[in-house]
Amino acid sequence: MQTAMIAAAAPLAGAGALAQTPKKKLGVALCGLGGLSTNQIAPALQKTRHCELVGVVSSDRQKSKQWQTKYNIPDRNVYTYDTIEKMIDNPDIDIVYVVTPNALHLDHSVAAAKAGKHVFCEKPMEITVERCQKMIDACKKADRLLGVAYRCQTEPHHLECIRIAREKELGNIKMIEGGFGISVGDPNQWRLKHSLSGGGALMDVGIYLLQATRYITGEEPVMVTALESKTDAKKFAEVDETMTWTSTFPSGVVAYCGASFNTALMSRFNVQTDRGSFGMEPAFNYGGLKGHRSDGKPLDFPQVDQFATELDDFARCILENKPTRVSGEEGMQDVKILTAIYESARTGKAVKI
Amino acid sequence: MQTAMIAAAAPLAGAGALAQTPKKKLGVALCGLGGLSTNQIAPALQKTRHCELVGVVSSDRQKSKQWQTKYNIPDRNVYTYDTIEKMIDNPDIDIVYVVTPNALHLDHSVAAAKAGKHVFCEKPMEITVERCQKMIDACKKADRLLGVAYRCQTEPHHLECIRIAREKELGNIKMIEGGFGISVGDPNQWRLKHSLSGGGALMDVGIYLLQATRYITGEEPVMVTALESKTDAKKFAEVDETMTWTSTFPSGVVAYCGASFNTALMSRFNVQTDRGSFGMEPAFNYGGLKGHRSDGKPLDFPQVDQFATELDDFARCILENKPTRVSGEEGMQDVKILTAIYESARTGKAVKI
Numbered sequence: 001m002q003t004a005m006i007a008a009a010a011p012l013a014g015a016g017a018l019a020q021t022p023k024k025k026l027g028v029a030l031c032g033l034g035g036l037s038t039n040q041i042a043p044a045l046q047k048t049r050h051c052e053l054v055g056v057v058s059s060d061r062q063k064s065k066q067w068q069t070k071y072n073i074p075d076r077n078v079y080t081y082d083t084i085e086k087m088i089d090n091p092d093i094d095i096v097y098v099v100t101p102n103a104l105h106l107d108h109s110v111a112a113a114k115a116g117k118h119v120f121c122e123k124p125m126e127i128t129v130e131r132c133q134k135m136i137d138a139c140k141k142a143d144r145l146l147g148v149a150y151r152c153q154t155e156p157h158h159l160e161c162i163r164i165a166r167e168k169e170l171g172n173i174k175m176i177e178g179g180f181g182i183s184v185g186d187p188n189q190w191r192l193k194h195s196l197s198g199g200g201a202l203m204d205v206g207i208y209l210l211q212a213t214r215y216i217t218g219e220e221p222v223m224v225t226a227l228e229s230k231t232d233a234k235k236f237a238e239v240d241e242t243m244t245w246t247s248t249f250p251s252g253v254v255a256y257c258g259a260s261f262n263t264a265l266m267s268r269f270n271v272q273t274d275r276g277s278f279g280m281e282p283a284f285n286y287g288g289l290k291g292h293r294s295d296g297k298p299l300d301f302p303q304v305d306q307f308a309t310e311l312d313d314f315a316r317c318i319l320e321n322k323p324t325r326v327s328g329e330e331g332m333q334d335v336k337i338l339t340a341i342y343e344s345a346r347t348g349k350a351v352k353i
Numbered sequence: 354m355q356t357a358m359i360a361a362a363a364p365l366a367g368a369g370a371l372a373q374t375p376k377k378k379l380g381v382a383l384c385g386l387g388g389l390s391t392n393q394i395a396p397a398l399q400k401t402r403h404c405e406l407v408g409v410v411s412s413d414r415q416k417s418k419q420w421q422t423k424y425n426i427p428d429r430n431v432y433t434y435d436t437i438e439k440m441i442d443n444p445d446i447d448i449v450y451v452v453t454p455n456a457l458h459l460d461h462s463v464a465a466a467k468a469g470k471h472v473f474c475e476k477p478m479e480i481t482v483e484r485c486q487k488m489i490d491a492c493k494k495a496d497r498l499l500g501v502a503y504r505c506q507t508e509p510h511h512l513e514c515i516r517i518a519r520e521k522e523l524g525n526i527k528m529i530e531g532g533f534g535i536s537v538g539d540p541n542q543w544r545l546k547h548s549l550s551g552g553g554a555l556m557d558v559g560i561y562l563l564q565a566t567r568y569i570t571g572e573e574p575v576m577v578t579a580l581e582s583k584t585d586a587k588k589f590a591e592v593d594e595t596m597t598w599t600s601t602f603p604s605g606v607v608a609y610c611g612a613s614f615n616t617a618l619m620s621r622f623n624v625q626t627d628r629g630s631f632g633m634e635p636a637f638n639y640g641g642l643k644g645h646r647s648d649g650k651p652l653d654f655p656q657v658d659q660f661a662t663e664l665d666d667f668a669r670c671i672l673e674n675k676p677t678r679v680s681g682e683e684g685m686q687d688v689k690i691l692t693a694i695y696e697s698a699r700t701g702k703a704v705k706i
Binding site for chain 1: 579582584598599600605610615617619625626628629697
């Protein structure tokens, strides 16, 4: 990690200086060793070109031990949630990837920033706008890059949809429809506890639609309305089981979307223009994504490991001293809109953003 | 028309009496000779088994003449909007199919009922609930059958979707998403004049989604929210160009839908259950309909002439003394919900139905 350390020591030094530096991998510590880290992120970090898994943060000593064995992680790179700030003395670690429950992102991100580490954080960024702002402030103060793990923003099909939209290749966008539904299993998982998640289906899967409507239009919604529905009041006692919402954008585009924790897998969006349409289905899965265009031309790219791609993109931003497209401000904007959707569902009133 | 006349003379006489009567075709007078009558309904009436085109109602003498020539219509079966009530003396005509602008449905339907004719009326039934009620009252008073031209309710793919829903063949319904967008051409058409149409995209095409969400769930929505959007304030000065809405149903099903007068053709709905999904795309076109099921089984039927099918279904109801599935009450319920959606869009508040 010698060269990575140099890069980390002067991460914003500019591309010129970097060009003379052999590109080595930045060291990533995974903070939170749940299902996503185990099944997606750690395997992805075996494929990344610009970063690699070098450390873990967990309260579970046993689990850390297993990870150490599996991924050859030295004792010096193993932390608990209470010792994150001690990373300041550890040159192996350049990036802390925060994969803990939503309401813990602030604490873990601030600790990582204080330790001089760049912060990559799972979505949603946090559970309130204020907490997002604190994360931004902490990383700014520490002069570290903050990114939110919006994997679709570096996925080829999604990027192609953005290109089609920007170039108006299939006409002017009029409407966007989208749905993301999953069936959550374990009734005891943190996603169903409001204090840890900040919300249910909308926070966890609806955010993908929010993102899609924003990056496809390149605009910010100005008004939202929403309705919530519950069919299992016990399992979803604390969070939204199903949420539907509509939103309008400055150009007149309208979006109507649905998110649920209690359906078979549904993962799609469709962009309707004045001349045709395009979209994806499935749209938000980890793999097997498929695009469609009304003119019959292919919207088809090789499947990528989205976690590897987003991590490499973030690492490149650090190495090349570039801003990230998935900034803290971007993450905070989503939390702002999520909050407005919840407010509309609660009050029964359209909410201006 | 001799036998039809007998049937018409005792239309509610019961299936027993009818069984002894040779089934002859009921006579239909088309009221309003615009594009829909010209291009869809008149051709359909050449294929119907239980009814046939025998008369016309139009203010355009020239147009009536052309129709007389084309469809061999005798002078005695030609009426203007002011002379509909004179049909009382005309045994050729059993059914008046009202295909005039929405806000004229009441007058033309009441006149037809007063003339002792059964009334089949284009959708939306009328522009207010009160006017719908008057149509119902007039037909009830005249002891005539009143039906609304909801062609999807006799279309095989839609009927199969209803069956799948009722039998829970693919699970319990959780969410329904749907969109119907068209590009309206002539800026001077009546659909864009509020006094004649009562509304724009929602009234004209959104109603198909409203219908679909109702007949698929077999439930009535209890709450709606909506947002309207305009990108061409001149063309759509009087009516809604684009409307999106969400609705909840007693069982917890939620629907999120969009309707537009200013997109390329979009015509779809998708029903998401806890075990899979089913739906149609295109869903609301005159032909070429396609269904889909998440289990990969076909949802595929021969294409029918939907206008012929709905007219024969209505005629059979008359001949067999049965209620129609597309009753005036059914049409009025849609107008009630449309009104609530408009209210929500106008007030920015969720509206309870």
